[in-house]
Amino acid sequence: xxxxxxxxxxxxxxxxxxxxxxxxxxxxxxxxxxxxxxxxxxxxxxxxxxxxxxxxxxxxxxxxxxxxxxxxxxxxxxxxxxxxxxxxxxxxxxxxxxxxxxxxxxxxxxxxxxxxxxxxxxxxxxxxxxxxxxxxxxxxxxxxxxxxxxxxxxxxxxxxxxxxxxxxxxxxxxxxxxxxxxxxxxxxxxxxxxxxxxxxxxxxxxxxxxxxxxxxxxxxxxxxxxxxxxxxxxxxxxxxxxxxxxxxxxxxxx
Ligand code: MG
Ligand code: MG
Numbered sequence: 001x002x003x004x005x006x007x008x009x010x011x012x013x014x015x016x017x018x019x020x021x022x023x024x025x026x027x028x029x030x031x032x033x034x035x036x037x038x039x040x041x042x043x044x045x046x047x048x049x050x051x052x053x054x055x056x057x058x059x060x061x062x063x064x065x066x067x068x069x070x071x072x073x074x075x076x077x078x079x080x081x082x083x084x085x086x087x088x089x090x091x092x093x094x095x096x097x098x099x100x101x102x103x104x105x106x107x108x109x110x111x112x113x114x115x116x117x118x119x120x121x122x123x124x125x126x127x128x129x130x131x132x133x134x135x136x137x138x139x140x141x142x143x144x145x146x147x148x149x150x151x152x153x154x155x156x157x158x159x160x161x162x163x164x165x166x167x168x169x170x171x172x173x174x175x176x177x178x179x180x181x182x183x184x185x186x187x188x189x190x191x192x193x194x195x196x197x198x199x200x201x202x203x204x205x206x207x208x209x210x211x212x213x214x215x216x217x218x219x220x221x222x223x224x225x226x227x228x229x230x231x232x233x234x235x236x237x238x239x240x241x242x243x244x245x246x247x248x249x250x251x252x253x254x
Pocket of ligand 1: 094
């Protein structure tokens with residue numbers, strides 16, 4: 001576990017805020033008929049224009065700057081040329097590397113008119129992220145975060161994905177500890193001041209089970225129902241975690 005200095009935390013904040021701004025650019029360009037590949041190009045140019053590098057491109061051979069996961073895709077979707085349709089949801093995960101430090105954040109967007117049932121999934125998944133963050137204080141454990149996310153989402157009957165987890169980050173995109181979205185209070189790694197982690201609930205409308213798509217990257221729900229994903233990069237503090245990424249840029253876009 002690598003604890004960060006205040007100087008390093010500022011660099012992670014800069015990268016994380018750039019991710020938020022990039023996701024806002026993505027949102028501006030989402031509409032029926034647009035392809036994930038087009039969104040990826042827009043994001044990549046935006047990141048490069050801000051003296052940063054796409055954090056995911058080339059990571060373990062990932063071919064794009066964004067992970068774009070549509071409908072039943074949970075995470076790690078490779079941007080393709082299939083036009084977005086009315087009623088789709090798309091989870092967009094983005095990482096950037098600037099000045100030696102990563103930022104990581106994700107948001108699930110709607111395309112056109114989305115059903116009430118799916119809008120509720122998005123609302124609850126985003127709220128579960130903040131429930132998790134509220135438990136991410138020094139002295140608590142990763143299990144406290146996971147428990148909060150799981151408890152909340154399961155109360156709506158949703159499936160909480162087990163196989164994919166949040167993580168520490170900094171000079172590396174993925175560092176210790178793992179931060180599961182399920183767990184027991186008081187279990188797991190103890191959180192310390194200066195630890196930077198990404199919390200990222202991946203929540204399924206249906207059952208929790210997932211499978212790998214034939215493309216080798218995309219994770220999809222086994223039952224074919226939609227899945228949502230929201231992620232913030234945060235730093236552990238004594239009283240209350242500080243969120244280093246931001247959804248404000250995204251939510252200012254109408
Ligand atoms: Mg991410
Ligand atoms: Mg992440």
